[in-house]
Structures are given as C-alpha cells and as structure tokens.
Amino acid sequence: MISRIRGRLVEKQPSLLLVDVQGVGYEIEVPFSTSFALSELDQDIMLHTHLVVREDAQLLYGFSTIKDRDLFRLLIKINGVGPKLALTILSGLDSAQLARCVYDDDSAALVKLPGVGKKTAERLIIELRDKLKDWSAPETDLLGDHQTATADRAASVIEEAESALIALGYKPQEASKAVNAVNAEGLTSEDVIRLALQRMVKG
Template identity: 60%
Template sequence: MIGRIRGRLVHKQAPAILVEVGGVGYELQVPMTTLFQLPELDSEVSLLTHFVVREDAQLLYGFIDDRDRSLFRQLIKVSGVGPKLALTILSGMDAQSFAHCVQRDDISSLTALPGVGKKTAERLLIEMRDKLKEWLVRAQDEQGEESRGASLAPFTDIVADAEGALITLGYKPQEASRMVSVVNDDSVVSSEELIRRALKSMVKV
C-alpha cells in the first residue's frame, strides 16, 4: 500500500498530475479540491495517497487533506460509487462541504454533480450520515479559518483546458462549454480558477 508520496511536481493537467520521486514519475489522479492547492511546477509536493489495484490497471489517487482522502475511502464503499465517481464528488466539494450537504439532506447539490442521480444521492445521504458525525463537528470548529492558497501557473488556453477537465469529470461537451462561458470573465487568470468557478456555480454548498 502506498500511503504518501513526496517529490517534484513536474506536470499537472486536470485531473492528472505527475510527481517525480528519485527519477521515477508517478501519475496520480487528484480531485479539483487538491489541484487548486498544488504549488507551481518544479516545486516539492507531498500528497496522501490511495492505491487501487484492478485487473486491467493500477491507479494512484492523491489528496492534500487527510479528510478528503478519508471521505474518498468511505465513498468508494457505498454501493454504486467507484473511484471515478468519488473523485468527481470531491472535485465539486471538499469533505467539509460534503458534510454540510449530509447535515442538510441536500440532494440537489449532489445531483448537480455529473454521474450522481437521485437514487445515488439518496443512498449517499443515508449511508454517509453516521460516518460523517466527526467531520460535522470538525467543520463547525474550522469555520472562519482562512483557506490555504497557492500560486497556480496559467495554461496557454485556459478555456479549452477548463472545458477538457470538466468533460473528463463527466460533464457533456456542450454542458462544459456552457458552464465555462457563464463564469468566464477578464478576472480569470488560470484554468484552475475557471474550473473552480464552474463547479461552484453548479453546487450550492
């Protein structure tokens, strides 16, 4: 089991990143909540990981926050929720926001995420409610704390990159284009910021 990885961040293209450790490049899938907090390329990065072994692939998932990794591990235990959908959920909301969704029985915010239908959302609320009690308490204690910031290197074509990342997460091309166009303006300087705005416009948490 690979539990943590630390090395040089050499590439990031949502939702995948590449971390070089001792001359070996490790490809990780990360949620947008982690991608937004990554440092600039060629900087050192340390990520908590979850390793998935399938018959046709070995996949490594990375997380900045331990609560996000813990939530990911709980989500993939829910019937009908695999790693890809769990990553999509964590791309739309972090562990604290998900806990608030559960607390409010907020089905609409969950069904706004690609791949999450009403039945899946209801199942998530039921199965995760008891597991999130500790997170709910911690979330209340952390209200008002400043979020961690990170400088992000802009991509050449931020609109195309943002649309591509949303499509990878499961949104249809036309829907991704519409989401980006609604929130895009002159103040946007990176694809990560554009993706963040687009996801935030879809999820009211």
Template identity: 55%
Template sequence: MIGRLSGQLLVRQPPQLLLDVNGVGYEIEAPMSTFYALPEIGSKVTLHTHLVVREDAHTLFGFATENERAMFRALIKVNGVGARLGLTILSGISADDFIRCVTDGDAASLTRLPGVGKKTAERLIVEMKDVLKKWQAEAGDSGAGVSPATALARPDDAVADAVSALIALGYKPPEASRMVRGIETRDMSSEGIIRLALQSTAK
C-alpha cells in the same frame, strides 16, 4: 500499500499528475481540490495516497491532506461509488456543501454532480450520515478532535485550515470557529487568520 509520496512535481494535467520520487515517476490521479493546492511545476510536493488494485490496473490516487483522503476512502465504501466517482464528488462540491447536503437530505443538489443519480445520491446521504456521526463522536471522545466540517475541509480553504490549527492548539471547536468568525478572511492565508485570531484573544 503506498500511503505517502514526496517528490518533484513534473506534470499537472487534471485529473493526472506525475511525481518524480528519487528518479521514479509515479502517475497519480487527484481531485481538483488537490490540484488547487499544488505548487508550481518543478516544486517539491507531498501527497497522501490511496492505491486501488484491480486485475487490469493498479491506480494511485493522491490527496493534499489526510482529511481529504479520509473523505475519499469513506466515499468509495458507499455502494455504487467507485474511485472515479469519488474524485468527481471531491472535485465538484466543497466539503461544507457536501456535509450540508448529507445533513439536510438534499439529494437534488448531489444529483447535479456528474455521474450521481437519484439512487446514488440517496445512498450517499444515508451512508455518509452514519460516517459523519461516527467522526463527530470520535471528535467528542478525544476532546481535541476536529468537527466533520473541519475534517473534510478542502485544502484551499484557509478558514477551515485555521480553525483546524486552533483546535490542535487546544481550543474547543465552537470556540475556534467563533475566533475566526469576526475576521475579514478574504485573500488571507491560514497563517494570517490564525495570527489575527490569537491576537484577538490576547486583547
């Protein structure tokens, strides 16, 4: 299993990209959430990958974060959700909105995604709700784990990244969320948000 690749980004043409790893070009498919986080062509990039092996093809999927890959792996375990539809879901809805749909049983919003019918939306709600509960329980057991919303955050969501970093620094999830809530975060990087959050606690 190929779990991670680091190399030079040669081509970025959604949903495909080409990564040069020591002279070997890897064709990788990725959701838009990953494309949002990619650097310019020619830059070095690291992707967390998932290899799907079939009789007629070996397809490599790439993700900007391990959390994004974890969500993809959870999605493709849902009956009726293949790798292509998993990419569509990750590309078409933010993590927070997806979690809200699952938590609220909002199948109507999920059916607005291409390829997601009523039955698939209902299966997503039932099966992903169990996954979210499991992740939430694991976060509680560890004492420093991330909440489902943070664990599934899109890589371009600086606020979620900041909350995740604060939790990694030892703050409880509710406290980390409270620390960033009062900050004007528009156009700020996660590092900037973290800096202001830590400064607020020092006052």
C-alpha cells in the same frame, strides 16, 4: 499500501499529476481541489495516497489532506461508488460542502454532479450521515504552496476550463454555459473551473 508520496511535481493536469520520486515517475489521479492547491511545476510536494489494485492496473489516488483521503475511502465503500465517481464528487464538492449536503438531505445538489443519480445521492446521504461528524469546517492542511498563475489568453482559459469539465463528465453545452457565465478578465483556468463547478452544483 502506498499511503504517502513526496517528490517533485513534473506534470500537472486538473485530474492527473506526474510526480518524480528519486527518478521514478508516479502517475497520480487527484480531485480538482488537490490539483488547485498544489505548487507550480518543479516544486517538491507531498500527497496522502490510496492505492487501488485491479487485475489490469494499479491506480494511485492522491489528496492534499488526510481528511480528503479519508472521505475518498468512505465514498468508495458505498455501493455503486467507485474511485472515478468518488473523485468526481470530491472535485465538485469539498468535504465541508459534502457534509452540509448530507446533513441537510440535499440530494438535489448531489445529483447535479456527473454520474450521481437520485438513488446514488440518497444512498450517499444515508450511509455518510453518521460518518461525517465535525466535517463542516474546511481543512487548511495543504501540502504545497498555491500560486495563482495569470492566464496568457482568455481563449485558452475558456478552452482549458471547458475541456476539464467535459472530462469530468459534464455535457459540452453545460460546460460552455457554466464557463462563460463565470469567466472574467484575470482569472486562471483553475479559477474558472472552480467557479463553474460551484455554479453547476448550486444551480
């Protein structure tokens, strides 16, 4: 099992990183929260990882905190929740927000996430309730300096934010509406994505 990777951040997308480790490039799928927390390109980073081996692929998932990786591992053990859906959940809600949804029986917030239906939301609440004790406070053990970059143009910010939300599973109309509702001068595409996700989950 590959449980940790340290290397140079070569490429960065909202849900996929390329990390160079002594000349070997690792593609690592990450939740949006991890991508937002990381350094700019060409900086050294360290990620806590989880390796999934399938017949047709070996997939590596990375997280900026051990807590997020542990939560990912809890999620993929739940019937009907695979790695892709687990990343979607962690992209829309951080560990503290998910814990609050579970303890408040807030299935309505969970079903707003792409791919989470009513039954899956209820299953998440039931199976996670006893496993998320003391997870209400957000963790700050980030393993890279987060530097907010200024968007070059408002149009490119909107386009990138909408594309990221659509890739996560939201409908184009939903993505466009959410992005336009939160976009403001000076925000980066990552800021807009994060605010739009919060808006859609809260309704």
